[in-house]
Amino acid sequence: MWRRLSPRRICLGIILITAVAILYAAFKASSIIIPKACTDDQTTRIFDNLCNLYQSQAVGGNLCEVICTSKSIIYEDCLFKGKGKKVIAATYNSKKIILKSRNERLEEFELLFSANDKGGFAPPEMDYDSFKSMFKSHMEALMGMKLVDSEDVLLSKMWTSPILQNDELTPGEMNSVWTLVQQSEFNYLKYFHGAQFLPDIYGSCGHFYAVEYIPSGKILDPSLLSLSEQWDSAPWPNRAKIGLSLMDLIASTETFYSEILHLCDVKPDNFGVTEDFQVKAIDIDISFFTPQMRDYLQQPDCTADEECDFFDCHGACNKSTQKCLDVRTNNNFQSVCSDILMHHHTYPGLLRNPPAEVATEITELLDKCVNPSREEKYIQTPSITKTFQRLHSLLKESLQIR
Structure with missing residues (x-):
């Protein structure tokens, strides 16, 4: 027959298990090599x-x-x-x-x-x-x-x-x-x-x-601020101007050349903000025109769509052949919505706390941007959709609110 454990023994057991878990985590952390800062x-x-x-x-x-x-x-x-x-x-x-x-x-x-031998090159x-x-x-x-x-x-x-x-x-x-x-x-x-x-x-x-030199600044990348400061920081007009410029940048990636430039590494610190709130792409190492994008997406074998993703450029898996298709299923606007405009993890989202007059519709538009309808999910569409145009107009309208 099992003997009933006393509350004291249960408590000691929990403490012991927790201590072992902490020691194991510390051991694992010590084995991770953290890159040294330059000197x-x-x-x-x-x-x-x-x-x-x-x-x-x-x-x-x-x-x-x-x-x-x-x-x-x-x-x-x-x-x-x-x-x-x-x-x-x-x-x-x-x-x-x-x-x-x-x-x-x-x-x-x-x-x-x-x-x-002279230090030069033949x-x-x-x-x-x-x-x-x-x-x-x-x-x-x-x-x-x-x-x-x-x-x-x-x-x-x-x-x-x-x-x-x-x-x-x-x-x-x-x-x-x-x-x-x-x-x-x-x-x-x-x-x-x-x-x-x-x-x-x-x-x-x-x-x-x-x-x-164009830093991201605390408005676009408030990572150095506390969580409360992140939510409270930056007046709405400044963030709306940056949001508008970021959307103009996204539109430019699809119109400035004969092929779309796919931004596959979208995060706040990869964009810089000038003193007049203009946004520029300051780190575009993982960016490709459509012909290259198809090559990158088509290479791996797969059993699920997410296995075909290349960073922020999402792919799709042909389940019957177990091969990735050569098509991107999201666009630059969707990546910006999910990784910059909206709240996620510890990032507060650029378009947080909008004016009450536009708050509901902005939330709905961002959700529609990130979660397109089922019919649209596997069809790559240009960034400049009705959702894009309405959000752009709404941000302009919000600047007139007093």
Whole structure:
């Protein structure tokens, strides 16, 4: 016969189980390697290596002179951790800029040249026309589509210094532009330079490129605030203006070029806000035009739709063949609704606490955006739907409410 346990023994048992669970969790946590934050010494080493390459003519770019000789680009802070993209804050002509590269060292990229004993690089066994032809083929593969630009126009568009007629890039410059176009964000920023929803790009040195500094700010990314501050922060008019600009950005991704640019990593800190509440996409590494998007979605085997998702770009599974279809089932607007405009987890949602006059309809529109009707679920529709247009109009109307 079982003996009835006393309340004291039950309590001690619960405490013991809890203690074991805490110790196990602590052990598991200790085995997780947390990426180390960068240091000033590491950034100094990056600049030293870059300038050594420049002095040996192994790299080039319009910013090498101001980084390495006049030193008018002044280091402020390093903003990266571990083995991720190298991001460095600096000032140039009293303006804050961001220097970026996927890798710390030039040798970590696929290079056109092999190193020689003098610290430079031996030129490839190809003539300049062959290089231009290879460059265009490479760019078309990276962009996933045919480009209408001639070889000369394309190279001039992607290089950060003027190329005069009949001039040729030096081996160091060829090496530099080759490493730059291996970085998808650089390709978008440089090829579509001047697009309203992208930050300005100022130039490059070697494998590093410099862009406009546009922080997310506490309105769009209030992660540094307490939960109560998040809910109470930022007057509605400011958030509505940012919401409108974000929606205009989404519309631009489907109209600025012949193919839709799919944003597959949508989160507040991947967008920046200017002083006049204009939103720009400041991290578009995981973004693809439709031809590339189809390739990424179609690759895996599957048994369920979610297994075909590529970050925020959702796919669909053909259950009979157990293969992912080559179609995206959501759009950029739906991703922004679920990850930025609406409340989720610890993020309060950009459009939280709207004026009472529009609150109910805004809530309904956001819910319809994230949860389309069953008939629409597996049909990719453009972002600019009736739901999009009505929400855009409603945000404009809300700015008139006093």
